[in-house]
Amino acid sequence: MSTNEDIGAIFEEMATLLELTGANGFRVNAHTKVARVVEGLASDLGDIARGEKAMAELQKLDGIGKSSAEKIVAFVANGAVPELDELRAAVPDGLRTVMQVPGLGPKTVRRFWQEASVESLADLEAALADGRLEALPRMGRKTIDNIRASIDFMKSAGDRRRLGVALPLAERVVAVMEAVPGMRQVAWAGSLRRGQETIGDVDILVSTDDPEAASAAFREQPGVSRVLVAGETKSSVRLEEGIQVDLRVVPEEVWGATLLYFTGSKDHNVALRERAIARGLRLNEYGLFPEDDEAAPPQQRGIAPVAASSEAEIYEALELPWIPPELRVDRDEFDRAIPEDLITVESIRAELHSHTTASDGRLSIDELAEAAMAAGREILAITDHSRSSAQANGLDVDRLRRHADAIREADARIDGIRLLAGSEVDIHADGSLDYEDDVLASLDVVVASPHASLRQEPAVATARLCAAARHPLVSIIGHPTGRIIGSRKGLEPDIEAVIAAAIEGGTALEINSNPLRLDLRDIHVRAAVDDGCLISINTDAHRAEHLQYLRYGVLTGRRGRLEAEGCINAWEPDRLLAWLARGR
């Protein structure tokens, strides 16, 4: 785990343990915020938190004060935080799992702990079985049943879902809702709209002439395994896939306010509401209202909103430009100019990383060219694996040369798309490449990627990737860390050093769009873009349908503030070809 992830996890854990001890909620939130800020940093806190100016440097970060800075310094110096150790001693470890049961929060878990000796998930199940919990005040039959069902769900379902699973599922639900009579608008919101790499649940928003029909259709749609919430404007269901989907039904005139609220992030919303308060306004999911210090919600008292129908007019009333959903994270989106030409799927003209049957792909050269053309690409680089990737049927030099000839023959024969002969060349553990330079020089495109030795020490990984990035014949560093979301951590290089080497070597860093990878990840893209490093968004297609992964890579690029100018795949074809040909 990287230092930043370690520290983020520590503050998350402290927040949970503090909640269980009954600490002040704002203090709990402060810890959660530190975790989020730390995990969003591209640069390594291990470096910042050493040296004489560590305390001052750390406290420059938003949300980190003296107390948190001291904890970070202590952790980096000694690998331990005394306050955390004290909390761990005071609160049974198993309660952290109990807190993860949907519907159980700190108050309830604390009661179970104090009043029924529940100290773990196993204790909780035993207490449910022997009736200890039912004996507690305010613990009825339904609550007990819900807790049982939640435990079953937690055991069966995994954690968060990958973007590539959740987005097609959201499209399915949206199609169901669009078919309901009286429907006016349907959209997905939440972390899905923000393009996060993993999704907790899917949020669907509709405006309609017939709210009852909409809610009914939602709860009765195919694939619902359990209805969790069934209100007038809000419903939640769990699908057979194990994912929760929330529906919100709103009048069309407050569409913008609800879409804004439902898109989040939560922290972005909180920041917007604070901004509203500072301007004598009050923001909720029904609109932006004048503040009149009445407790009851303004929309229930017939107060007219200042803005409600569109997100843009609400931002405008708060003296902000419309902020693209992918940038709504409560980091610096209020202070920095919004990128004018954020990358879009439509602006991508070239696919520069793909595989055929020559290595481990499923399509021939002609079939892949056809699929790429159908997907709207004007340039396709075919980059089968190099010889060391034996498990992927990597090409030795002879096969590579014949394959390159075949690609160029196809390029001459096929109209409508430019085919480039390339290779996805293994970066060896020591940073050397899998083919000799004369072989690399004979290709149109070289994507250099790490495939093996993905558990190297960070310093070794940094040297390895920097060497490849500086190599004059390398065009792109493919999936730079080699991570697989949720299952393989991959390399943990000093990303700033890799970015510097890529700039120096005139090499682009890839956003691999495969939803299992999304590598570079969003915060690394952001660091690269801020430094002026070129980015390449590719699908790494092994099949025709993989070309559709592009949208996931684009969302990741947008989260990293990537504009079309900084993405070589969006360049004019002649410009891209000239760039690829440099030094060859």
Next chain:
DNA sequence: GCCGTTTTCGGCCCGACTGTTTTCAGTCG
């Protein structure tokens, strides 16, 4: 615990839904 374009102290976002209880606490997003 953090923070300051009225603040170094006193605030800290807002509403829907559920369950259990007759007015609201807890959870969630």
